[in-house]
Amino acid sequence: MIKVSKLKKYYGKKLILDIPNFIFEKGKIYSVVGKNGAGKSTFIKILSGIVSLDEGKLEIDKENIILSPQEPMFFKGDVWYNLTEPFKLCKKKISTNKLEELLNRFEIDSLKKSSVNSLSGGEKAKVQFIRTILYDKNCIFLDEPTASIDKKSSFIVEEILLELKKIGKLIIIITHDQDQARRISDEILEVDEAKLLKRGT
Numbered sequence: 001m002i003k004v005s006k007l008k009k010y011y012g013k014k015l016i017l018d019i020p021n022f023i024f025e026k027g028k029i030y031s032v033v034g035k036n037g038a039g040k041s042t043f044i045k046i047l048s049g050i051v052s053l054d055e056g057k058l059e060i061d062k063e064n065i066i067l068s069p070q071e072p073m074f075f076k077g078d079v080w081y082n083l084t085e086p087f088k089l090c091k092k093k094i095s096t097n098k099l100e101e102l103l104n105r106f107e108i109d110s111l112k113k114s115s116v117n118s119l120s121g122g123e124k125a126k127v128q129f130i131r132t133i134l135y136d137k138n139c140i141f142l143d144e145p146t147a148s149i150d151k152k153s154s155f156i157v158e159e160i161l162l163e164l165k166k167i168g169k170l171i172i173i174i175t176h177d178q179d180q181a182r183r184i185s186d187e188i189l190e191v192d193e194a195k196l197l198k199r200g201t
Contacts, residue, residue, distance in 0.1 A: 001025055002047065002139065002170065007056035009042060016042055018194040019056075026138065026170045029161060031181035033174075033199065034191035040174045041070065043191060044141045047172070066137040070144045070174075072128040074116040079108070082116055083131055094134050102130045105160075106153055122149040129157060133164070140164065142173045146180065158184050 002024040009017040016039045024030060034040050045051040047060065048067040074082045087094045103109040106126045116124065125148045132140065140161075146154040154177075161171055161184055175181055181188045188200040 001059075003057075003059035005057040005059075007046070007058065008054050009039070009046060009051070010054050015194050017046070017191070017196075019043075019196045022196055024170055024172065027165060027168045028186040029165050029171045029173065029184050031173050031175050031185040031188045032191060032196075033176065033178065033181055033188060038191040039194065040191050041143055043196070044143055044172060044174055047139075048141055061138070064137050065139040065141065066132055066135045067141040068128055068132040068143065068145055070147070072124040074124070074127075076117075078113050078115055079119070079127055080112040082127060083134070086131065087134065092135075094136075099130070099134060102133065105156060106130065122153065125149050126153060129160075133160065138168070139170045140172070142171070144174055144176070146175070146177065154180065 004019050004022040004024075006021070007017060007019040008015065032040050032043065042051055044067065046053050046058070048065060049062055050067065075085060077085070083099055084094070100109065103112065108123060108126055111119065111123060116127065119127065125145065129142075129145050132142070146157050149157070158180065161173070165171060165186075173184075182200070186201060187198060190197050190199045
């Protein structure tokens with residue numbers, strides 16, 4: 001569970017976020033929608049601890065969250081290195097069988113030895129999504145994870161998120177795809193004029 005209380009964030013003198021109270025529950029998917037520049041990414045970065053809040057309180061298990069940013073971030077090297085080395089550095093064991101399964105599911109197993117610099121934007125997004133899932137955190141934050149990938153792969157992302165929801169993960173996804181939000185969300189939220197508003201289920 002994540003509890004937000006009296007959260008405020010300013011950029012200079014401009015109030016970007018003003019959220020009195022909100023509770024995110026485990027085992028649910030929340031889609032966050034809104035106009036460009038409304039504060040969606042700022043909100044998810046605050047939840048992740050990347051951006052500090054100016055006022056209020058955030059109750060969250062900081063050790064059990066993972067953020068997948070909109071712009072993929074990689075080490076120099078090939079796809080396999082980028083999907084294994086981060087876990088070696090944090091001394092976390094991952095299942096190579098699970099890794100292989102995800103690569104096959106997205107039909108990119110042939111790219112294991114390809115340099116990440118040679119990948120298309122969609123291929124990079126798939127690799128980053130796989131790496132995010134392998135961290136196996138209880139709270140998963142995703143900023144536009146399907147914006148650059150094909151429709152078939154977008155549906156695979158959605159299937160995986162629904163599977164993770166069933167085992168109790170709390171998922172917050174920023175998306176501009178209203179159809180996607182309606183397909184997978186327990187709650188659709190909109191950031192509008194600094195407020196976080198419920199827009200549907």
